Amino acid sequence: xxxxxxxxxxxxxxxxxxxxxxxxxxxxxxxxxxxxxxxxxxxxxxxxxxxxxxxxxxxxxxxxxxxxxxxxxxxxxxxxxxxxxxxxxxxxxxxxxxxxxxxxxxxxxxxxxxxxxxxxxxxxxxxxxxxxxxxxxxxxxxxxxxxxxxxxxxxxxxxxxxxxxxxxxxxxxxxxxxxxxxxxxxxxxxxxxxxxxxxxxxxxxxxxxxxxxxxxxxxxxxxxxxxxxxxxxxxxxxxxxxxxxxxxxxxxxxxxxxxxxxxxxxxxxxxxxxxxxxxxxxxxxxxxxxxxxxxxxxxxxxxxxxxxxxxxxxxxxxxxxxxxxxxxxxxxxxxxxxxxxxxxxxxxxxxxxxxxxxxxxxxxxxxxxxxxxxxxxxxxxxxxxxxxxxxxxxxxxxxxxxxxxxxxxxxxxxxxxxxxxxxxxxxxxxxxxxxxxxxxxxxxxxxxxxxxxxxx
Numbered sequence: 001x002x003x004x005x006x007x008x009x010x011x012x013x014x015x016x017x018x019x020x021x022x023x024x025x026x027x028x029x030x031x032x033x034x035x036x037x038x039x040x041x042x043x044x045x046x047x048x049x050x051x052x053x054x055x056x057x058x059x060x061x062x063x064x065x066x067x068x069x070x071x072x073x074x075x076x077x078x079x080x081x082x083x084x085x086x087x088x089x090x091x092x093x094x095x096x097x098x099x100x101x102x103x104x105x106x107x108x109x110x111x112x113x114x115x116x117x118x119x120x121x122x123x124x125x126x127x128x129x130x131x132x133x134x135x136x137x138x139x140x141x142x143x144x145x146x147x148x149x150x151x152x153x154x155x156x157x158x159x160x161x162x163x164x165x166x167x168x169x170x171x172x173x174x175x176x177x178x179x180x181x182x183x184x185x186x187x188x189x190x191x192x193x194x195x196x197x198x199x200x201x202x203x204x205x206x207x208x209x210x211x212x213x214x215x216x217x218x219x220x221x222x223x224x225x226x227x228x229x230x231x232x233x234x235x236x237x238x239x240x241x242x243x244x245x246x247x248x249x250x251x252x253x254x255x256x257x258x259x260x261x262x263x264x265x266x267x268x269x270x271x272x273x274x275x276x277x278x279x280x281x282x283x284x285x286x287x288x289x290x291x292x293x294x295x296x297x298x299x300x301x302x303x304x305x306x307x308x309x310x311x312x313x314x315x316x317x318x319x320x321x322x323x324x325x326x327x328x329x330x331x332x333x334x335x336x337x338x339x340x341x342x343x344x345x346x347x348x349x350x351x352x353x354x355x356x357x358x359x360x361x362x363x364x365x366x367x368x369x370x371x372x373x374x375x376x377x378x379x380x381x382x383x384x385x386x387x388x389x390x391x392x393x394x395x396x397x398x399x400x401x402x403x404x405x406x407x408x409x410x411x412x413x414x415x416x417x418x419x420x421x422x423x424x425x426x427x428x429x430x431x432x433x434x435x436x437x438x439x440x441x442x443x444x445x446x447x448x449x450x451x452x453x454x455x456x
Contacts, residue, residue, distance in 0.1 A: 264330030
């Protein structure tokens with residue numbers, strides 16, 4: 001395998017792109033992303049991966065396209081990866097039911113020459129060919145290398161299987177002329193981790209930068225959006241208020257919760273309930289933007305920070321020092337929920353409480369007609385598995401809320417005035433956006449109350 005770095009700036013998070021066949025790092029320059037280092041993996045004639053490059057990173061996100069899906073499934077494991085997204089590929093690249101039909105796969109390798117490679121690239125990119133042709137021709141791999149790579153993949157995949165990497169989302173293009181869409185769907189429906197399947201109206205080629213920037217939103221931009229909506233949030237966030245109340249009902253009526261951390265207090269919706277219910281002495285409030293001070297009795301300590309990193313740093317400096325960690329409708333923004341649960345457990349005292357809510361994969365499903373991109377919401381099963389590693393007496397409760405609006409403009413206004421609604425950067429006019437905007441939205445939340453395991 002060939003590892004090429006597009007960004008190595010000392011960030012503690014790493015994006016790993018497993019490239020499509022015939023592409024190298026030069027094809028993915030547009031995927032550079034704020035706050036993340038970026039490396040591109042290609043050249044699958046040799047499926048050996050240097051694990052030591054992962055050691056400096058707290059979180060690793062894998063984005064794999066085409067043959068890269070197979071390669072990632074062979075060398076990456078769930079304990080090393082916080083997020084894995086597959087795009088138009090499967091773990092069985094040469095397979096009559098779950099990949100490219102074997103006769104076509106073998107025929108491509110046997111007849112590969114410059115003319116047939118150009119034909120393949122046209123089929124792969126469809127109407128986008130002229131836009132990406134220069135980038136494709138700039139990739140370093142020659143005909144002999146590409147032929148050897150196909151033959152190696154064919155041989156290795158016939159005797160190997162995936163299953164070591166948990167994929168959270170799989171994108172399938174309806175116009176894919178390389179990996180048949182039905183074969184992809186069949187493969188992912190049979191995958192043991194049941195990833196979310198998202199359909200694209202696109203050819204085999206998909207702009208990876210759009211996917212990456214949408215799934216991994218920059219914290220600064222998220223904070224700016226919620227800060228802008230702070231003056232209208234309380235009057236419009238009816239679903240969030242109902243979720244917050246449901247979450248609060250799951251918490252103990254009393255308890256020794258003197259020092260409490262709240263992640264993403266925003267306008268103080270949960271903050272006030274916790275203050276009134278538990279009467280904590282100190283509340284450590286962590287948010288991406290200045291929230292101001294709240295009318296509560298507890299001492300308030302405001303921290304403008306990335307909450308994932310703040311929790312980890314605090315767990316290292318003051319382990320076992322916090323009585324409760326609470327958060328309403330915020331942790332879905334986290335890149336690595338498993339690591340968060342581990343650090344939360346380290347920061348909490350034995351028996352300390354984690355009280356939080358997040359969203360499940362079909363949250364706001366109506367917005368997929370506008371853009372199939374956006375946050376990856378983790379499944380209940382995945383989150384429950386991570387909790388079981390560090391917590392006892394975990395209670396989980398789902399809350400589904402259906403909102404109806406008089407017209408599309410009211411829906412759009414609701415999204416803007418609450419700061420929510422996905423992260424896709426599709427460039428469309430307001431009139432076109434209103435034409436696609438639904439008049440119903442479904443919130444689907446998961447509320448969690450869990451006690452830190454006593455390891456003594």
